[in-house]
Amino acid sequence: MLGKTTPYQPTAGSNLNHAEIVSTKIAVSMIKRSKHPILILGSYGEGLEYLEKLNIEKIYTPRDMNLLDAIKKISNEKKHDLVIFSGITYYYLAQAITHLKHFSDITSLTIDNMYHPNAKYSFPNMEKKEHLEAIKRLVMLVNNP
Amino acid sequence: MKVEGDIKKIVSPLLKSKNLKITGSIKIGDYEEPSEEWESIGPTPKPKITDLRKWDFKLLKRYPPFYMPICDMCCLCTFGKCDLSRGKKGACGINIKAQQSRIVLIACCIGAACHAGHSRHVLHTLIERFGKDYPIDLGNSIDVEAPITRTVMGIKPKTLGDLEKVLDYCEEQITHLLSATHTGQEGSYLDFESKALHAGMIDDLAREVGDIAQIVGFNMPKGDANAPLIEMGLKCVDKNKSVILCIGHNVVPGAEIMNYIEDNNLEEEIEVCGICCTAIDVSRYNDRAKVIGPLSRQLMFIRSGVADVVVVDEQCIRTDVLEEVLKTGAVLIATNEKMCLGLEDLSHLSEDEIITKILRDRAGLILDEHKVGKVATELAKIISKERKHTKDKCLPTLEEVRALANKCTECGWCDRVCPNSFEVMDVMIGAKEGNFDKFKELYKKCYGCGRCECECERKLPIVSMTTKVGDYFFKDLDFKIRAGRGPIQDVEIRNVGAPIVFGDIPGIVALVGCANHPNGEEEVAMIAKEFLERKYIVVTTGCAAMAIGMWKDKDGKTLYDKYPGEFKAGGLVNCGSCLSNCHITGAAIKVANIFARLPLRGNYEEVADYILNKVGAVGVAWGAMSQKAASIATGANRWGVPVIVGPHSTKYRRMYLSDGNDFEVFDKSCKEVVKIGPVPEHLITPAENMKECICMIPKLCMRASDGPKGRGMKIYHYVSVYEKYFGCMPPDLEKFVRTESDIPFMMKDKIKEYLKEKNWKPREKLPKDPTLIY
Ligand code: SF4
Ligand code: SF4
């Protein structure tokens, strides 16, 4: 699929500020460097079963909490310094995450196989297989220092 | 007695005496109401923009706006474009929150203007026909004929002429509201929101005018629970007849067509069908009219070529409808000044001249509805003969679909531009091999927006291909919808008032709004089914009402066949079109008035406070798309009715979310401030998927006034849907159990165990008569 840095849905961006692309390696070091990372994990996509094993605090959305409630809570509490998203309906997350972009200092990172322009950092668009490998690697590297 | 000037100032000191009656003639603005002793007048008849600001600020404090800027910039004036991201301000000084709320206000103004314009057109037509003195009579079962007008305007409308005055007020307010969005006016996001809430209220009022006018003027059902079942679906039309398709929202042209057909005994020759709210409203006028379905089926049905004549009126019509209709060999008639499509105005010509002209030009604009009846019908007869052998050729054959799919380069861009990211490419890959399974799935979910086609590098007519697959494989696309019944009867309210307020009826679920569904229409029907089985009252309107009918059980029965149309536990109540949403808020208002005897007249705040704290109703706009949907939802919010929207609605940019902690209310009977759980938790919130939406509904139906039995019932449903859809207990249940008596007997053990884990403590005080007004 072409255009690794074109938003997966080309109109999902919010115009001026688009996410920086990160590799698995950089994502891993971001998570490791973070004092209080949190993963907000949705219910779609193939990497979920691996991400469930990731050794960091998690919120399962929507089961544990509505996505906006989670974003609101995290940005109000100011406890976390990195919030990672995966497995959430693309256009829904793309829109919701703009709240963090404008109203919070928390770093946001998306690790789906679709480039998310409204995060601070995002994986690029990837083929599903390539993405699954990236997720497996990420989980392995974060969990085994 | 004659009271002039600012009635608010005169009356407000006396308000505390509940039974105050003012008799004589009261002059409110330039409107003189004849002497009548129906209710004392409240503090805010015909509220100006700022009159309910205090109430709005109370709501906004509890439910602060949550913004999701869809764009980092503003481009509304030539100072710009301005970058408002990350704390920057525009050249005019505006910041991103104010800018978001400004856009929300603009959307609400568009919505309110749309309904006011629509209602104005219908009313104007009816006044021309019957005169200003034509009475508003909704029959013996409905005394409170116009709850919104009574509350907001402080009048009881008796004639069509009275309704005109309501619209004068609406139009004035919309002008002021819209002007506040000009560069260099309002600067506070909270005030923009208060104005958006005002626009929402005006929208509600304008809709009530339009729907009451059309009910009395076109003799539509007046709260009839047994309104007839109407045929619906892409397959309900007899293709061998001449077919007229009406699209839009305005009943007037469609009604003229029905009249002409009946007057000339052409029923056996001509089929009239409709898409979107026009369909619903024409079927309220004449039950022979057929409903094709919601907006989502618009392009598909036009492309299918079944219609010989397409008549468009206003709102939510594809703006490329002319191009699409001409491709099928049909002709198009535009009938409304809001949608002229560049066509020549033929209104001054005689009907026969218009017919000749349209046969030559294939389309025309007719602004005189009287002529539309004959022109559309006679044209349909001619065109259907002309198209006899070509009608079936509008769509590709299944073989051709396969051949087209073989041209697909598998570039994947269709997937990426589809609003729902449907996997269109995989559908094509399957079809190349003659496997249509994924195509059939796509047909059920796709709303035919055509974005994939526009992007396709091979220019594949993906919507036509999908339509063909649906047409070929699904033979049972014939459904039923109950004709819109209009308002809820006073006696129905009397019967359910107490059980609603104490919670014994676990809630009213209003499924409304457009067809921007993330996964097709069926989910709306599934939500309705879940809550009908649980004996909630399910009310519906518009595209959602159609979506509910587009599902059948194994015996071929739709939910309209299975559930009664009464406003009672387990009833499925189709009020009608978008305009008819007024009867849903109207029902909540009537609970306050008929059951709790709260005066309505000019008494907005008190009524809204009652609804927020005591009427367990929730709106669900699963496919909300339009600016009208934005203003409808915002209008419901100001009345204190929470709304759940689908995932696409985050693009409205703003939700009203509490932080989920305890709320404070004032207990009128103990005269003290009491803490309660967060009920209702949010005023407008999205759900990502149907499961989440279903699980939110019972929670958002909880109210401060619930008795222990009622709260227990609501908790029962909350736990039971959570277990059904997520396989666990709701993670925030402890917030909603006030004391042990709220625990439903059937779930006692597991809830107690859960509460123990959460370190739950019973509340010491529960408000007897909760209010936000103190
Ligand atoms: S209205 Fe204000 S923010 Fe918008 S373009 Fe003009 S100056 Fe910039
Ligand atoms: S027409 Fe259907 S498949 Fe194509 S983009 Fe629109 S919703 Fe997606």
Ligand code: SF4
């Ligand atoms: S955009 Fe067209 S060519 Fe590309 S994958 Fe989709 S159908 Fe095939």
